[in-house]
Amino acid sequence: HADGAACPVSDRARAFDPFTGAYQLDPAAALAWARAEEPVFFNPETGYWVVSRYADVKAVFRDPLLFSPCNVLEKITPFPEEAMAVLASYGYAMNRTLVNEDEPAHTERRRLLMAHFLPANLEAHRDRVRALTREKVDAFVAKGRADLVEEMLWEIPLTVALHFLGVPESDMARLREFSMAHTVNTWGRPSREDQIALAHEVGRFWQFAGEVLDRMRAEPEGKGWMHEAIRQNALHPDIVTDSYLHSMMMAIIVAAHETTAHAAANAIKLLLTDGAGWRAICEDAALIPNAVEECLRYAGSVVAWRRQLTAPATVGGTDLPAGAKLLIVMASANHDERQFQNADSFDIYRDNATDHLTFGYGAHQCMGKNLARLELRIILEELSRRLPHLRLAEQDFTYLPNTSFRGPDHLWVEWDVAANPAEGAE
Numbered sequence: 001h002a003d004g005a006a007c008p009v010s011d012r013a014r015a016f017d018p019f020t021g022a023y024q025l026d027p028a029a030a031l032a033w034a035r036a037e038e039p040v041f042f043n044p045e046t047g048y049w050v051v052s053r054y055a056d057v058k059a060v061f062r063d064p065l066l067f068s069p070c071n072v073l074e075k076i077t078p079f080p081e082e083a084m085a086v087l088a089s090y091g092y093a094m095n096r097t098l099v100n101e102d103e104p105a106h107t108e109r110r111r112l113l114m115a116h117f118l119p120a121n122l123e124a125h126r127d128r129v130r131a132l133t134r135e136k137v138d139a140f141v142a143k144g145r146a147d148l149v150e151e152m153l154w155e156i157p158l159t160v161a162l163h164f165l166g167v168p169e170s171d172m173a174r175l176r177e178f179s180m181a182h183t184v185n186t187w188g189r190p191s192r193e194d195q196i197a198l199a200h201e202v203g204r205f206w207q208f209a210g211e212v213l214d215r216m217r218a219e220p221e222g223k224g225w226m227h228e229a230i231r232q233n234a235l236h237p238d239i240v241t242d243s244y245l246h247s248m249m250m251a252i253i254v255a256a257h258e259t260t261a262h263a264a265a266n267a268i269k270l271l272l273t274d275g276a277g278w279r280a281i282c283e284d285a286a287l288i289p290n291a292v293e294e295c296l297r298y299a300g301s302v303v304a305w306r307r308q309l310t311a312p313a314t315v316g317g318t319d320l321p322a323g324a325k326l327l328i329v330m331a332s333a334n335h336d337e338r339q340f341q342n343a344d345s346f347d348i349y350r351d352n353a354t355d356h357l358t359f360g361y362g363a364h365q366c367m368g369k370n371l372a373r374l375e376l377r378i379i380l381e382e383l384s385r386r387l388p389h390l391r392l393a394e395q396d397f398t399y400l401p402n403t404s405f406r407g408p409d410h411l412w413v414e415w416d417v418a419a420n421p422a423e424g425a426e
């Protein structure tokens with residue numbers, strides 16, 4: 001405690017480990033005890049205060065002045081000097097984007113960059129998402145077995161993201177590797193040895209982002225969100241800064257695809273496990289939008305986020321000092337009985353499913369949420385129409401160890417090809 005008071009850390013608070021074990025498998029279940037008995041607790045392993053109840057997580061999101069997002073992209077596992085030197089050798093200077101920017105700079109910048117995200121402007125992406133999804137399903141529909149992560153789910157959101165951003169399509173597999181390195185670098189628990197290798201990979205990602213930016217600057221009429229940011233940078237260099245452009249170019253490639261790919265994998269896994277929900281959407285595609293929200297609530301792809309106190313404050317009855325770092329666990333909030341009746345049951349008809357906090361809340365709420373929803377709906381529409389007899393294959397699920405981004409590394413499914421519905425059936 002900053003004030004020197006006794007700091008009673010319970011055994012469970014001490015044992016909580018957001019990098020392995022129970023939290024990786026099911027973060028909401030791993031924090032059921034906290035929601036019930038110790039809603040805000042200090043975790044020595046990370047040095048973070050963990051916030052587990054819906055009302056508290058939402059209250060933290062609601063006040064970005066008291067609960068600053070400045071630590072959102074901080075390495076949760078500090079890097080040794082040696083790894084920092086590697087990063088420096090690449091000129092690495094990841095700084096504020098939007099998600100970790102304080103007020104008033106954040107809101108001024110967000111306003112200038114909002115237009116592309118408005119629902120009317122997302123319509124242009126609908127046909128492309130549909131065509132891309134059909135192309136992927138066509139490629140495996142006659143095989144009877146597929147790993148949906150490998151064969152469609154990471155590539156669709158990445159392709160859509162690059163197009164949305166106006167980033168020329170390049171080596172997609174390389175971008176996927178970069179994204180995983182960035183995730184482990186920022187939210188993971190890499191060993192010292194891994195940190196050196198990661199520093200090189202993240203350094204190369206940073207340089208790649210800079211090169212892409214230079215190429216895009218040479219095309220002043222270019223289409224897409226990052227081209228718009230480049231134009232706003234020329235008009236308002238103090239608001240949409242050079243540092244913003246380079247940092248965002250790297251961060252958004254990850255934010256715009258990994259989140260959505262994981263959300264789709266979690267949703268399909270959940271629907272197929274449940275069975276009833278899957279059969280219902282196969283019979284009536286109009287149920288898909290609410291099913292998507294319930295999947296985001298029950299098994300979201302961003303499970304925890306961070307904030308840092310700018311002044312002393314009380315959260316969930318616990319007094320916290322200025323500077324305290326918070327891990328706010330949306331996966332836990334989304335399973336809070338105080339907000340969701342029978343929170344642990346999966347119900348695609350739930351009437352307040354959209355209350356979930358998977359996209360955050362308030363001033364920083366995910367700008368890409370409607371693009372993500374559009375993709376998730378289309379992926380479920382196409383899969384349920386073409387492969388209603390899909391089932392999960394026997395498998396052990398594994399997850400990339402980190403506090404925040406969650407989705408299975410692989411998702412094996414099977415079906416009886418002879419029972420495939422006639423091609424083109426609506």
Ligand code: HEM
Nearest residue numbers: 098099256259260263302359360361364365366367368372
């Ligand atoms: C911010 C989740 C997809 C762009 C965020 C935040 C979360 C989040 C939790 C922080 C919210 C807060 O602090 O209140 C997700 C999830 C996604 C997803 C779960 C998919 C299911 C996307 C996509 C894009 C995107 C597809 C872009 C094309 C952004 C941006 C911000 C953001 C720009 C920063 C907003 C700000 O700070 O003002 N997202 N995201 N996201 N997301 Fe997403």
